[in-house]
Amino acid sequence: MKINLIGMILNNGGRRVYEGSILDDDGKPMSAADSLDAMIMDYAKVRNGGQSEIVTLSREVTRQHTLINSDGG
Numbered sequence: 001m002k003i004n005l006i007g008m009i010l011n012n013g014g015r016r017v018y019e020g021s022i023l024d025d026d027g028k029p030m031s032a033a034d035s036l037d038a039m040i041m042d043y044a045k046v047r048n049g050g051q052s053e054i055v056t057l058s059r060e061v062t063r064q065h066t067l068i069n070s071d072g073g
Contacts, residue, residue, distance in 0.1 A: 006036050022054065 010018065010032055018036045020029030030038065042052040047061075 005040070006033055009036060 015032035018032035018039075020035070022030045022035040022038050024030050024034075039055050042054045043057075046052045046055060046057055
């Protein structure tokens with residue numbers, strides 16, 4: 001089964017926090033879906049060792065990943 005991650009987050013967490021939180025290349029506020037998509041794409045980049053001006057790694061995910069690796073997993 002596949003899920004619509006952006007739809008799931010927006011429908012359960014609310015759109016308000018994402019609406020206009022990121023500006024497009026013209027300096028105009030982006031829709032909630034487009035803002036969240038940009039954050040997710042940047043998060044994936046950071047998670048794979050890249051850098052972002054928008055997001056940072058989640059401490060919960062980083063901590064969990066570190067614990068798994070320290071156990072030999």
